[in-house]
Amino acid sequence: AQKVTQAQTEISVVEKEDVTLDCVYETRDTTYYLFWYKQPPSGELVFLIRRNSFDEQNEISGRYSWNFQKSTSSFNFTITASQVVDSAVYFCALSEAVQAGTALIFGKGTTLSVSS
Amino acid sequence: NAGVTQTPKFQVLKTGQSMTLQCAQDMNHEYMSWYRQDPGMGLRLIHYSVGAGITDQGEVPNGYNVSRSTTEDFPLRLLSAAPSQTSVYFCASRASGQNSNQPQHFGDGTRLSIL
Numbered sequence: 009a010q011k012v013t014q015a016q017t018e019i020s021v022v023e024k025e026d027v028t029l030d031c032v033y034e035t036r037d038t039t040y041y042l043f044w045y046k047q048p049p050s051g052e053l054v055f056l057i058r059r060n061s062f063d064e065q066n067e068i069s070g071r072y073s074w075n076f077q078k079s080t081s082s083f084n085f086t087i088t089a090s091q092v093v094d095s096a097v098y099f100c101a102l103s104e105a106v107q108a109g110t111a112l113i114f115g116k117g118t119t120l121s122v123s124s
Numbered sequence: 125n126a127g128v129t130q131t132p133k134f135q136v137l138k139t140g141q142s143m144t145l146q147c148a149q150d151m152n153h154e155y156m157s158w159y160r161q162d163p164g165m166g167l168r169l170i171h172y173s174v175g176a177g178i179t180d181q182g183e184v185p186n187g188y189n190v191s192r193s194t195t196e197d198f199p200l201r202l203l204s205a206a207p208s209q210t211s212v213y214f215c216a217s218r219a220s221g222q223n224s225n226q227p228q229h230f231g232d233g234t235r236l237s238i239l
Contacts, residue, residue, distance in 0.1 A: 043228075053167075053230040055228065111182055112157070114168070
């Protein structure tokens with residue numbers, strides 16, 4: 009069965025600190041997709057990244073970077089030099105190939121609080 | 125471009141009442157889904173559809189019905205509301221294609237309270 013675990017329920021940092029949000033997943037499929045979403049206090053869900061299981065290349069986008077390791081079934085998210093605007097709930101999610109990102113299994117989320 | 129539109133944004137029901145949460149998208153997306161978000165539980169998949177006339181159950185389908193008569197609309201029905209269905213409901217859509225890098229587009233959510 010599919011499962012996504014975000015062990016960190018809440019993280020508090022001070023601005024400019026780096027922070028890593030952990031995500032561990034379980035799936036029996038060899039082809040699957042991993043996602044990160046951000047939910048700011050306003051409540052909407054903002055797509056951050058999608059990664060295919062056959063592409064283990066890490067990705068950097070501005071202050072955001074993602075580390076995908078199939079050997080440990082992890083897809084961790086790092087924010088460099090955090091800012092107050094990064095305060096949000098962050099969700100990691102998984103979808104298997106047949107659903108191709110249609111049916112997402114979400115982790116319970118990590119609430120990140122960045123103080124000035 | 126409206127994207128994914130959910131109505132209503134807020135609703136209060138009494139136990140046993142029925143209602144339909146509306147979801148419409150104008151992006152011609154084949155794939156649509158419904159999720160509920162509860163405190164400490166993240167988002168859980170209720171039902172999803174890969175095209176008109178095709179629906180399937182997610183993690184928590186009990187108490188909910190869906191249908192997909194058109195590509196644009198994917199309503200979620202509560203036949204007999206229960207307090208356990210108090211939640212925030214999100215609808216999402218995505219373009220088709222297994223290798224597509226298109227993400228799911230989420231609506232702004234419907235906050236539903238069952239008394």
